[in-house]
Amino acid sequence: MEIKQLKYFIEVAKREHLSEAALELDIAQSAISRQISHLERELNVTLFKREGRNIHLTDDGHKLLAEANKIVEQAEDTVRLFHNQSETNRYVIRIGYVESYTAQMLGLLIQTFEGQSDSKIEPMLMEETEITNTLLADQIDVAFMDLSTDLKQHRDLDTIPLFEETYNICVPKEDPIALATNPPLSQFKDKMIYQLYATSQSIKHTLEQQIQQRVRIITHKQLAKYLLTHNRGFIITPSYHIIDKPNNKWVEISLAHTELKRTICCATRKDNRKHDMALLKNTITTLLSRDATYH
Known part of the structure; x- marks a missing residue:
């Protein structure tokens, strides 16, 4: 049983007419008939009584309609929930940082960025042994960390040297x-x-x-x-x-x-699409970048 089949069934039951349901769903009438037949075979019931061009729900059809409406509504609610959550997450930027001068500047960075953006920053202090893997696993969006040789070799990351x-x-x-x-x-x-x-x-x-x-x-x-x-x-x-x-x-x-x-850098994933990431990186560069010799 598929959600698509239940949606077709509900539309036909609502209109009691195959061609009108096909027009509303913008698919061929034969496709609807085929899916409803599959549904009847799977459930081992007859869902509609055919009377000429008109069709009517059987008792089993009425039972399925009540359940199908619940199932489709729950599925749509679930999709909306995750879409809303995904949209909310776009506006939350997680910053991981190792202990360095950046810790003293984070308050000013957050205040400056959030004064210009709808996004919010969530900072977290991390161990240097975990921060790279956490960034690569997309568990944080921005990392303030040592610019090591290994870090430079990660093709999935953008790094901006900030200061020595x-x-x-x-x-x-x-x-x-x-x-x-x-x-x-x-x-x-x-x-x-x-x-x-x-x-x-x-x-x-x-x-x-x-x-x-x-x-x-x-x-x-x-x-x-x-x-x-x-x-x-x-x-x-x-x-x-x-x-x-x-x-x-x-x-x-x-x-x-x-x-x-040591050189402290800002590292981000190249595929990060969070809202206002470009603004955040520009703010980071403005507030934290200093002239230095980077190693």
Whole structure:
């Protein structure tokens, strides 16, 4: 039994005339007769009594008509539900992002974009190990992430380099390295290094290779200040994070001259057809793109 057959049956039952039903449905009368015959054979009943050119529902026909109306109505409601849901989803843009400077700019990005568009943004913080696959699986629409070599090779994705993220290291003022100018990472070998806030695995791996020891992660500025004040270690931070220096107990050294850097990009699927995606990408470029050397 097919929905099409039930629709044909309902139209014939309503008009009690094959040719009028065929005209309304804009199909050949023979096609309607054939489908109703298939329906009768499948159900093993007679649905119409023929009297010359007129046809009338049998008792079984009346029973089927009541059920057919329910089935067709439910099918049409289901189609409408998914069409409406699909239309609603067109106006919801899901942004996944890894921890970076973009997190600080998301509020302004959302406010600026939604001030010009009917679409709404749903942001979510993600692990760098999952964000690419989530984007490829169409579970998010936009990804702010590291522009890796692997990412560049995905032909299904568009990537827009945004900015280069560099790092600083905070050093107790009494330590001799505080006087160094553009020190290489290897100069921090055998030093106790803490990373304030987790960053990408590639950054952590690069740092650990250079200093030849494990880097510890902390997540609170107060703890970072204590360690620096008591000369208990050095603190690595992204350059956009600032740790207040009470009484100049430590100095902040830029590591922008080292290999400790990453390029943050905006990645989208080429086949994404969400409403106002072009406007969103333009807004992202306007707010987040900075002149830099991209790797």
